[in-house]
Amino acid sequence: MLVMAEKLNVSALARECRCHPNTLYRYQSEGCPIEEGADAIKAWLALREEQKRASSAEASDLQERKLLAECAKLEADAESKELKNSIARGEVINTDEANEELAERLIHAKAMLESMVDDIAKECPQELRVKVREIAKHAADRFYRKVANWKPGESVDI
Numbered sequence: 001m002l003v004m005a006e007k008l009n010v011s012a013l014a015r016e017c018r019c020h021p022n023t024l025y026r027y028q029s030e031g032c033p034i035e036e037g038a039d040a041i042k043a044w045l046a047l048r049e050e051q052k053r054a055s056s057a058e059a060s061d062l063q064e065r066k067l068l069a070e071c072a073k074l075e076a077d078a079e080s081k082e083l084k085n086s087i088a089r090g091e092v093i094n095t096d097e098a099n100e101e102l103a104e105r106l107i108h109a110k111a112m113l114e115s116m117v118d119d120i121a122k123e124c125p126q127e128l129r130v131k132v133r134e135i136a137k138h139a140a141d142r143f144y145r146k147v148a149n150w151k152p153g154e155s156v157d158i
Helices: 004-017 021-029 038-088 095-123 126-149
Strands: none
Touching: 004 021, 004 038, 021 038, 095 126
């Protein structure tokens, strides 16, 4: 605690700093160098204000990042719910099941094409059957190769 002469100094400093002497004592407890005079007090107050603004800006930045993260989470949750609803409505198919079904259909298609080769050859005159069968078989084999090399998203010229 300051003695009487020092209290007068504190009162004079308080008037010069435009605050109450108790405020100066509080500033001192927070680290303000009041014994160095009014200029030191004003410099300390300016620095403290600058630190508060910086701290406030950091808090705003953190709050903004938190809000952005919350928005991203909400968007992901909404997308997940929409996907679940699409599945429930039957608008989305399981690719493994679709691939199995396609493979099964292609097996049947191959058998149908092979029987067509023989059917076409039987409809031709006897002297052309061997040649027509060769041409049809070659066309069917070309079709099998194109289907075997096909990738989703590509068009197939048959």
